[in-house]
Amino acid sequence: MKTIIHKAESRGFANHGWLQANHSFSFASYHSPERMHFGALRVLNDDVVAPKMGFGTHPHDNMEIITIPLKGVLKHKDNMGDAWIPVLPNEVQVMSAGTGVQHSEINGSVDEHLSLFQIWIFPDKENVKPRYDQKSFDSNDRKNKLQTLVTSIDESHEGSLKIHQDAIISRIDLDKNRHFEYKLKSKNHGVYVMTIYGEIVIENNVLQSRDAIGVWETDAFSINAKEDTGLLFIEVPMNY
Template structure:
């Protein structure tokens, strides 16, 4: 088993006034040669956008982009005709493929919107751009792993052009659970949304990240009431 740990306080940070963003991996003005990516996981940004503000139209290509709201309301619009909002309990995915432009704004004039912005390298380049969003019932992750993303159109959650699986779990204090990899050649990146827990005997706190590979299973035990995001990705 191999591991890499990224404590919350070691992340990159950008404060643009209207946008406050923590970067688990190199992004924008933050660069660390040892934290460019974890396998196919390229970007994990923990963003907060103040009321009425947001990102104007900007381009992407050949990247799988996932947004997971943690609070507030996020408005999306893109160059292939999609427009709408996403809230806590939903997930949004965009395959940039051959190229797409999109904008993201806080749909509330007063309350900040908080969300995770995640980018994965695709397993196929220059695909037709696509967009999707789904509601993921919060009760489905109580002391269990709830799948929210996979490579398969028929599976639970959204799908992407990569052999990756994302799961959310809300754990009660003292609860123990194990995650078995879909593909033992993949790695797992654990991101603690709230609380404290151990993962493969590594103690983690809020917003800590832990990458694990060359394993078939990851064991968790919640020290306190906890919420986690588990991202299984190819190690490239």
């Protein structure tokens, strides 16, 4: 088993006034040669957006983009006909940029900050037709058990959103003192584990809120919750 630890305070940070952004990997003005990506996972941004502010219309191509709101209301608009769709906590948004897409993402609240994770994953197919989707996930369905949010468009897994990559994004909310074993899809996969809140131990590594660990070259590993803990798993092929 191989592991890499990214403590919360080691992330890149940018204060744009309207946006407080923490970067797990090199992004915009934050550049670290040691933190370019984790396998096919290119970006994991932990953003807080001020009320009524957001990301104006901008382009993407050939990237799978996943957004997970944690608090507040996100509103999405794109050039595929989607006009200011609200995306709420316990919902997940996916967008396959493919041949090219223009979109805007704003805080839809006039008085509450928006907190979200923004994830970019390299696609396994380029120049596909752009697509957008979102789905609500019941938080009760991840209580001490794995809740799958996103899988490959080539998989028959029901109930998950789809992207053009052999990846699995999932969440779990563990009660204090609970034990969980995470099993990887294949030996070619690794998983990046973000502690949303709480405290866990993985392979004698203590991880607290917003700490992360990358794990690969193993079939499975154990997680022990020292407190009530929420975890985000991003499992991706490592040959990138």
